[in-house]
Amino acid sequence: MIEVKDIVKTFGDNHVLNGISATFKAGKNNLIIGSSGSGKTTLLKCIVGLHDPTTGDVFYDAENFTDMDFEQRVPIRKQIGMLFQNSALFDSMTVEKNIIFPLNLFTNMSAAEKRDRANFCLQRVNLVGTNNLYPSELSGGMKKRVGIARAISMQPKYLFVDEPNSGLDPKTAILIDELINEITEDFKTTTVIVTHDMNSVMGIGDHIIFLHNGEKWWEGTNHEIAHTDNAELNSFVFASPFMKAAREKL
Amino acid sequence: MFTSLGRYILLLRLSFRKPEKFSVYWAEIMREMVSVGIGSLGIVAIISVFIGAVATIQTAFQLISNLIPKTVVGQITRDSTILEFSPTITALVLAGRVGSSIASQIGTMRVTEQIDALEIMGVNAPGYLISPKIISGITMIPVLVIISVFLGLTGGYIACAASHDVSTADYIAGLKDGFNPVAATVCAVKATTFGFIITSICAYQGFYTAGGALEVGQAATRGVVYSCVMILFADLVISRLLL
Numbered sequence: 339m340i341e342v343k344d345i346v347k348t349f350g351d352n353h354v355l356n357g358i359s360a361t362f363k364a365g366k367n368n369l370i371i372g373s374s375g376s377g378k379t380t381l382l383k384c385i386v387g388l389h390d391p392t393t394g395d396v397f398y399d400a401e402n403f404t405d406m407d408f409e410q411r412v413p414i415r416k417q418i419g420m421l422f423q424n425s426a427l428f429d430s431m432t433v434e435k436n437i438i439f440p441l442n443l444f445t446n447m448s449a450a451e452k453r454d455r456a457n458f459c460l461q462r463v464n465l466v467g468t469n470n471l472y473p474s475e476l477s478g479g480m481k482k483r484v485g486i487a488r489a490i491s492m493q494p495k496y497l498f499v500d501e502p503n504s505g506l507d508p509k510t511a512i513l514i515d516e517l518i519n520e521i522t523e524d525f526k527t528t529t530v531i532v533t534h535d536m537n538s539v540m541g542i543g544d545h546i547i548f549l550h551n552g553e554k555w556w557e558g559t560n561h562e563i564a565h566t567d568n569a570e571l572n573s574f575v576f577a578s579p580f581m582k583a584a585r586e587k588l
Numbered sequence: 589m590f591t592s593l594g595r596y597i598l599l600l601r602l603s604f605r606k607p608e609k610f611s612v613y614w615a616e617i618m619r620e621m622v623s624v625g626i627g628s629l630g631i632v633a634i635i636s637v638f639i640g641a642v643a644t645i646q647t648a649f650q651l652i653s654n655l656i657p658k659t660v661v662g663q664i665t666r667d668s669t670i671l672e673f674s675p676t677i678t679a680l681v682l683a684g685r686v687g688s689s690i691a692s693q694i695g696t697m698r699v700t701e702q703i704d705a706l707e708i709m710g711v712n713a714p715g716y717l718i719s720p721k722i723i724s725g726i727t728m729i730p731v732l733v734i735i736s737v738f739l740g741l742t743g744g745y746i747a748c749a750a751s752h753d754v755s756t757a758d759y760i761a762g763l764k765d766g767f768n769p770v771a772a773t774v775c776a777v778k779a780t781t782f783g784f785i786i787t788s789i790c791a792y793q794g795f796y797t798a799g800g801a802l803e804v805g806q807a808a809t810r811g812v813v814y815s816c817v818m819i820l821f822a823d824l825v826i827s828r829l830l831l
Contacts, residue, residue: 386708387707387708388704388707388708408712411710412710413710415707415708415709415710416709416710418708418709418710420705420708422701422704422705423701424700424701426700426701426702426704426705427702428697428702428705429696429697429700429702439709440709440711442609442612443608443609443612443709443711444608444609444709444710492709498708
């Protein structure tokens with residue numbers, strides 16, 4: 339479980355996050371949604387430690403992550419897997435080397451064990467046989483799946499996903515969502531997903547936090563979101579005529 | 589300026605933290621040494637031969653006097669090559685070749701979130717990315733400069749043989765005559781210092797790149813320009829202190 343308490347983040351005079359508190363549950367897909375510039379990615383970066391909050395705290399299973407220095411954070415970071423918006427695969431390494439990179443640094447596994455682990459992760463994301471390809475030889479969807487394979491190589495307890503569906507066709511986007519959902523269930527990870535894709539919200543949103551102007555505006559599940567009377571949330575979720583029509587049928 | 593200097597020093601401190609796993613870092617150091625050393629050998633060889641040849645021809649041109657022995661051409665070519673041409677011009681060329689590559693490589697990793705990915709994993713990103721480059725710079729650039737010295741002097745020999753301004757026998761006699769070992773020490777100190785300047789400044793510029801492709805290009809340009817200025821400044825300081 340991950341807990342954030344009163345997170346405030348400012349960049350100069352720009353107040354991006356204004357006192358956000360939330361709990362992200364273990365074994366669930368926790369979605370952070372909101373319009374562009376609402377502070378979703380900044381909140382995610384504060385949670386994983388890429389940004390230090392101006393004030394407020396982040397707790398990983400009751401351990402205060404914000405107060406820790408680099409060395410103290412390493413044991414928690416080893417339990418974190420993250421899929422970046424653009425996958426952030428290491429260009430100079432093959433798919434297999436990308437996946438075993440954290441194993442090389444943090445485990446004493448033999449070469450054969452690492453190769454087996456890489457093959458298992460690739461099998462898990464349906465990319466068997468791509469071991470020796472470079473990221474430049476992969477499609478956008480394949481890069482996302484390799485990113486997921488790398489994220490799960492260390493068997494993470496916490497999985498963070500930033501805009502998993504950006505730049506993907508709807509069919510591939512749904513496949514990625516299903517994959518993330520399966521991993522969350524299989525590995526019992528605390529999964530935090532930043533998205534503004536409504537298919538993801540309705541499909542895998544076990545727990546949803548809606549940010550508006552850097553504040554938590556609404557919290558609930560994908561079943562509750564369809565029936566909320568929160569004006570800002572409704573104008574965000576049901577912005578298109580198609581979604582408005584779909585809501586009326588619900 | 590002081591903010592940048594502070595960030596540069598802090599980045600260097602982070603770069604030389606204890607590695608997570610020495611074997612992984614060692615492999616990275618070897619890879620960088622090949623990239624810097626072998627990768628730059630061709631350009632260093634070409635410029636060294638030409639500089640040595642030009643230095644010999646121009647020195648011979650300026651010493652048209654029966655009072656000055658022809659062997660002086662060899663002496664002047666030797667000392668100017670060891671003290672100045674090989675370390676400084678090689679370093680300036682390497683700032684363009686190696687420095688821009690370092691800044692753009694690290695800058696691209698920054699804007700494509702690869703550095704964030706390293707940090708999320710718990711890897712000390714400055715240590716993993718920058719320290720192997722600095723170590724390869726301070727080891728391989730002196731080696732390249734030594735090669736450059738020999739090739740520069742060879743270039744001078746070829747110029748003598750081709751132009752007949754000075755006989756090759758006089759040239760070789762000049763090379764052997766009155767060699768002061770301090771020149772070799774100065775050359776080694778300069779090469780090591782320049783290696784550190786090129787790799788650390790360009791890595792710093794790349795590491796703090798923000799934005800996109802345009803900013804990566806700007807970071808690489810800044811890295812090369814600042815490295816060149818600092819090389820010339822360090823050249824002056826080392827020459828003043830050691831000679």
